[in-house]
Structure formats: C-alpha cells, structure tokens
Amino acid sequence: MPELPEVETTRQGIAPHCEGQTVTGVLIRNPSLRWPVPDDLPEKLLNQVIRAVDRRAKYLFLHLDAGTVIVHLGMSGSLRVITDDSPAAAHDHVEIALGNGRTLRFNDPRRFGCWLWADDCSEHPLIRDLGPEPLSDTFNGPWLFRLSRGKQTPIKSFIMDNHIVVGVGNIYANEALFKAGIHPKRKAGRISLDRYHKLAEAIRETLSAAILMGGTTLRDFVNSDGKPGYFAQSLLVYGRGGNPCPECATTLKEIRMNNRSTVYCPRCQR
Missing domain, CATH: 3.20.190.10 (MutM-like, N-terminal)
Incomplete structure (x- = not known):
C-alpha cells in the first residue's frame, strides 16, 4: 500500500x-x-x-x-x-x-x-479528525507523551493511529521504533517523555529520508514519473527478520501485530 x-x-x-x-x-x-x-x-x-x-x-x-x-x-x-x-x-x-x-x-x-x-x-468526514502531520511543527515528543498517558496500547499501534499522528504506516513504524530503541509491544503509557522526544525525531527522520529517496517500493507502487522508489534499499529492520541487527548483530525477530509484520531487535529495543 x-x-x-x-x-x-x-x-x-x-x-x-x-x-x-x-x-x-x-x-x-x-x-x-x-x-x-x-x-x-x-x-x-x-x-x-x-x-x-x-x-x-x-x-x-x-x-x-x-x-x-x-x-x-x-x-x-x-x-x-x-x-x-x-x-x-x-x-x-x-x-x-x-x-x-x-x-x-x-x-x-x-x-x-x-x-x-x-x-x-x-x-470532510475522512479528513476532519486526523492527527497532525508528522513533519509539521505541531508534531513532537510532548504531543505523543500527552496523548499516551494511561494508554495500554502497544506503542507500534499507538503511532499508527491516524488520530494520534498521520502517515506512520507499518514499514515506517518498524523503522522509527528501531531507531528510537523502543520495543514495538511496549505500552504507550509506559514510555517516558525523553524517549518520546527520540521517537518523534526518528519518525520525522525516517519519513523525510523516504520522501527524498522516492518512497518505498514493495509491490505495486511506482512514482508518477514511472520510476520506482529506492528507500527499500535503506530499510534497517522491516523485511529483515532472521537477519543480524545492523547495530549489534543480534538476530532480528519477526512477529505479527494486528496482522502486520513487525520486526525488531530484542537487544537494542526495550
């Protein structure tokens, strides 16, 4: 998608x-x-x-x-x-x-x-209740921290909720959580403000890099000029389950969360 x-x-x-x-x-x-x-x-x-x-x-x-x-x-x-x-x-x-x-x-x-x-x-009903754009000034660590208080939702599901922040799809959630060192199943309400600062920056960095490189081509996507995106070549964890972690060489684990592939490093992400 x-x-x-x-x-x-x-x-x-x-x-x-x-x-x-x-x-x-x-x-x-x-x-x-x-x-x-x-x-x-x-x-x-x-x-x-x-x-x-x-x-x-x-x-x-x-x-x-x-x-x-x-x-x-x-x-x-x-x-x-x-x-x-x-x-x-x-x-x-x-x-x-x-x-x-x-x-x-x-x-x-x-x-x-x-x-x-x-x-x-x-x-429009499809638009009016959407959360902030992840590359906008209104999206930051304090925003995530405030909305997460008391939430038992896994952090991966939390940041993929379009009412919290828009556009953090499955691929980019995997990548951002790895960069921030956060386990995808950790409860959103149990994450500190400092770690949310890191996560917000990781989301911004991941999406910005993907845009610069033309998006991630996995199956159907091809750009408007007919050329595929190349960010897939830069993915750190998504699609790499069973391979060594790029940071510590521990074997990356792949699980299913909400019927989505989720890959993480059991050592780097806590």
Missing part, C-alpha cells in the same frame, strides 16, 4: 504538470472504487482550473475554485502524467485532460482507492 512518503512523492511528481491548468475533459471509465465516484464529478471539474495539488495524510487534494477533489491511492493505486497518446491500460479508471495537452490518469487494479468531491475538504 502506498504510504505517506509514496503519496508525497506522487504529489511532487504531478503538481508541476497540473497546477494552473484548466480541466478540458474528464473520463470516468469505472466509477466502482472503494466509494462510487460521484456521477457529477465531470460536470464539477470541467473548465475549472487546478489551483494547487496538496496532501493531507495519505489523501491527495486537487484544489479548484469550486471545491476540492479528494484522491486516495488505496492498496494499489497510482497517478501518472501522460504526455502522449498512450492508450489506457486495463485498470485506468479515471482520466483528467489538462489544458497543457497532458493527461492525469488514475490506475487502481484492486479498486480500493477513491475520487470524491468536497466543497470544504477540511470538514
């Missing part, structure tokens, strides 16, 4: 081609995504100018004067900027023609993505 770095990489890839461009055509080939594409979406978009392409958590926003298109890539979705007359592929479900002659195409084999319309995206 594309996570925050992959979505941010996509935003950076499509924004220069879309911002300031007039929508000259909209084609919905298959409206049956996670939620049905609104019937009137082509009417709302036609002849509108895309003022900005933004991101909130793993949602992409196409801002227009009349409102905002909310896009989610789901489990296997991707956006491409097409610069020629390439024919549509089997799972190209939504297509937006732009005034510069380019086309924005949405491909989603599993159809868990979405294209929705909002007059005010900040008040």
Whole structure:
C-alpha cells in the first residue's frame, strides 16, 4: 500500500504538470472504487482550473475554485502524467485532460482507492479528525507523551493511529521504533517523555529520508514519473527478520501485530 512518503512523492511528481491548468475533459471509465465516484464529478471539474495539488495524510487534494477533489491511492493505486497518446491500460479508471495537452490518469487494479468531491475538504468526514502531520511543527515528543498517558496500547499501534499522528504506516513504524530503541509491544503509557522526544525525531527522520529517496517500493507502487522508489534499499529492520541487527548483530525477530509484520531487535529495543 502506498504510504505517506509514496503519496508525497506522487504529489511532487504531478503538481508541476497540473497546477494552473484548466480541466478540458474528464473520463470516468469505472466509477466502482472503494466509494462510487460521484456521477457529477465531470460536470464539477470541467473548465475549472487546478489551483494547487496538496496532501493531507495519505489523501491527495486537487484544489479548484469550486471545491476540492479528494484522491486516495488505496492498496494499489497510482497517478501518472501522460504526455502522449498512450492508450489506457486495463485498470485506468479515471482520466483528467489538462489544458497543457497532458493527461492525469488514475490506475487502481484492486479498486480500493477513491475520487470524491468536497466543497470544504477540511470538514470532510475522512479528513476532519486526523492527527497532525508528522513533519509539521505541531508534531513532537510532548504531543505523543500527552496523548499516551494511561494508554495500554502497544506503542507500534499507538503511532499508527491516524488520530494520534498521520502517515506512520507499518514499514515506517518498524523503522522509527528501531531507531528510537523502543520495543514495538511496549505500552504507550509506559514510555517516558525523553524517549518520546527520540521517537518523534526518528519518525520525522525516517519519513523525510523516504520522501527524498522516492518512497518505498514493495509491490505495486511506482512514482508518477514511472520510476520506482529506492528507500527499500535503506530499510534497517522491516523485511529483515532472521537477519543480524545492523547495530549489534543480534538476530532480528519477526512477529505479527494486528496482522502486520513487525520486526525488531530484542537487544537494542526495550
């Protein structure tokens, strides 16, 4: 599944081609995504100018004067900027023609993505209750410490809760907890402020590095320019269960938490 770095990489890839461009055509080939594409979406978009392409958590926003298109890539979705007359592929479900002659195409084999319309995206039910962005000034150790008091939730589940902080998916939770030296099953309410300072910084560092390197390619994700991300080559623990710890050479353990692969070092992480 594309996570925050992959979505941010996509935003950076499509924004220069879309911002300031007039929508000259909209084609919905298959409206049956996670939620049905609104019937009137082509009417709302036609002849509108895309003022900005933004991101909130793993949602992409196409801002227009009349409102905002909310896009989610789901489990296997991707956006491409097409610069020629390439024919549509089997799972190209939504297509937006732009005034510069380019086309924005949405491909989603599993159809868990979405294209929705909002007059005010900040008040949309999918958006309004989200926690802070992990790379913003509002996210820090004291924020995590305050929200964690009294929580019996394992720390890995805690930081993957989008009401606490957005965008810390399974891969990046594994990596950040390793960098901070925190065991993934430790109770969130039993972690000190000092350790939360380290964890917040580890989350920020991990996500920033992944964005710079184009995200993590595991299965379906490919950037908007058609090139895969390379952060997977820098993963310290995720996908490395049974291998030596990069810090102490102890064998990394792999367990399942909430049906997700969790890898940690039993010596470095406490």
